[in-house]
Amino acid sequence: MELHKVLLSLTILCIAVSLSNGACFHDLPKHGIKDGCLDPYNKEKHPFGSKWNSDKCMTCTCDRTILSCCTRYTSEPHVQGCKAVLDKRTCKYKHYKVDNPSELCF
Known part of the structure; x- marks a missing residue:
């Protein structure tokens, strides 16, 4: 019975890894913007705590310490x-x- 659980877990892990070949980048919020982040592609301002989809197929999040964007597609x-x-x-x-x-x- 334990072997089935291990094999199932390994299968799920392999599928998850193969589907997650996206790319991410992280940046500091730009100086001079006190209450949010600028979209790195279209320069639109987004408030701290927000999440949005850029027009370059990226999902971005903004908080006070970091701007993170990851692709919405796999490799x-x-x-x-x-x-x-x-x-x-x-x-x-x-x-x-x-x-x-x-x-x-x-």
Whole structure:
């Protein structure tokens, strides 16, 4: 019975790691902004304690000590014969055929 629990835990861990290939960065709030952070992409001001989705497919959070932004998508998946293109509207990859870039692979 214990072996089943261990195998289940390892399987869940492997799936979680494979789905979490995003990237994050952290920065200090900008000087001169006393009550929030600036979005690093569009320079919009956000109050301390806020969380938002940037127009660059990032989820950002702002507090008094740090600004953190992480991608809302996983790393680029590789599909043979297809090219992955990040759709900035949905923040998901779409796969197009290498020999016909206007046609989706699936």
